[in-house]
Amino acid sequence: MDTxxxxxxxxxxLSVTDSxxxxxxxxxxxxxxxxxxxxxxxxxxxxxxxxxxxTLQTFVEKGIxxxxxxxxxxxxxxxxxxxxxxxxxxxxxxxxxxxxxxTTYCLDHVTVPTVVLPEGFQVNQVDVxxxxxxxxxx
Amino acid sequence: MDTxxxxxxxxxxLSVTDSxxxxxxxxxxxxxxxxxxxxxxxxxxxxxxxxxxxTLQTFVEKGIxxxxxxxxxxxxxxxxxxxxxxxxxxxxxxxxxxxxxxTTYCLDHVTVPTVVLPEGFQVNQVDVxxxxxxxxxx
DNA sequence: TACACAAATGCAACATTGTTGCATAATATT
DNA sequence: AATATTATGCAACAATGTTGCATTTGTGTA
Numbered sequence: 001m002d003t004x005x006x007x008x009x010x011x012x013x014l015s016v017t018d019s020x021x022x023x024x025x026x027x028x029x030x031x032x033x034x035x036x037x038x039x040x041x042x043x044x045x046x047x048x049x050x051x052x053x054x055t056l057q058t059f060v061e062k063g064i065x066x067x068x069x070x071x072x073x074x075x076x077x078x079x080x081x082x083x084x085x086x087x088x089x090x091x092x093x094x095x096x097x098x099x100x101x102x103t104t105y106c107l108d109h110v111t112v113p114t115v116v117l118p119e120g121f122q123v124n125q126v127d128v129x130x131x132x133x134x135x136x137x138x
Numbered sequence: 139m140d141t142x143x144x145x146x147x148x149x150x151x152l153s154v155t156d157s158x159x160x161x162x163x164x165x166x167x168x169x170x171x172x173x174x175x176x177x178x179x180x181x182x183x184x185x186x187x188x189x190x191x192x193t194l195q196t197f198v199e200k201g202i203x204x205x206x207x208x209x210x211x212x213x214x215x216x217x218x219x220x221x222x223x224x225x226x227x228x229x230x231x232x233x234x235x236x237x238x239x240x241t242t243y244c245l246d247h248v249t250v251p252t253v254v255l256p257e258g259f260q261v262n263q264v265d266v267x268x269x270x271x272x273x274x275x276x
Numbered sequence: 277t278a279c280a281c282a283a284a285t286g287c288a289a290c291a292t293t294g295t296t297g298c299a300t301a302a303t304a305t306t
Numbered sequence: 307a308a309t310a311t312t313a314t315g316c317a318a319c320a321a322t323g324t325t326g327c328a329t330t331t332g333t334g335t336a
Contacts, residue, residue, distance in 0.1 A: 015283060015332050036322080048286050053323065055284095069207040069267050073294080073322090096259055113251030115268055121234055124270035128253055129207050132262035153303050153312060174293080186315050191294065193313095211293090211323080 002028060012062040019047045023055050024064070033068050033076035033095070033104035068095045068104060069127050078106035092126045098134035105134070140166060150200040157185045161193050162202070171206050171214035171233070171242035206233045206242060207265050216244035230264045236272035243272070 005024050009016050059065040065077045092112040097104045112126050143162050147154050197203040203215040230250040235242045250264050
């Protein structure tokens with residue numbers, strides 16, 4: 001068992017439970033974003049759907065994962081890396097969703113460009129959602 | 139009745155029906171994005187939910203409206219302006235969602251910045267979703 | 277290690293959102 | 307005005323998300 005899993009949970013003052021360990025493991029094992037349905041399928045041992053919803057919600061609140069906007073009614077989540085995992089929830093991100101395989105990536109190292117808005121709009125967070133073909137599908 | 143409504147429907151080879159007229163009118167009357175639920179509430183005369191879903195779907199296919207990604211499980215739609223309305227579906231957009239009142243704007247005139255992606259990713263479309271405080275709420 | 281407290285889970289029931297097939301009604305075409 | 311085409315409404319269903327509460331599990335402490 002990856003020690004990062006228990007470390008992360010403890011650092012965030014969360015009880016170490018089976019579902020949390022397993023769900024966090026799924027995120028650590030793959031570099032892509034996961035939707036609720038993915039987790040339900042991949043978790044093997046079946047946790048109650050409610051537990052998965054609540055776990056995701058808790059992880060978002062603690063800044064362990066963040067949600068990725070999408071236009072297809074399926075919110076996905078991805079691990080917050082480095083800086084973000086220390087509690088800076090309001091980070092900007094570039095996300096990429098493959099039109100073909102629907103795999104979604106959080107591109108941490110891509111810098112979010114500055115957006116200039118009309119007078120009167122106060123910017124809090126900027127999410128860039130790029131779609132196209134990913135490495136595997138092109 | 140706004141002649142733009144019937145014009146737009148005919149230009150897109152769509153039968154002119156009550157629900158399509160009403161829904162298109164809602165989009166034309168307000169400058170903000172609408173979710174399915176908003177339309178259901180605002181349409182007054184109640185159309186079947188299925189009709190609303192199908193109308194939105196048809197409008198998206200014809201390029202009359204476009205969907206806006208969101209992180210809260212509620213896809214919103216906004217009118218495609220000028221260039222876009224002539225059939226160029228794959229336009230890039232900057233959208234703004236107010237954290238306070240949840241009103242969503244399609245900022246047509248704001249230019250979408252260029253995003254540089256890692257080797258191997260082919261860009262098709264770029265959506266920028268900005269959140270913060272809107273004109274009214276700041 | 278055992279105990280008590282706090283917290284998370286699972287279940288049930290429900291609410292919301294989205295989809296499909298088909299008969300009926302409305303619109304378009306001649 | 308008559309016919310062909312298309313959209314609507316209904317019903318039934320599927321998927322997704324939420325809430326309250328009893329039970330179980332984890333945590334901190336003696």
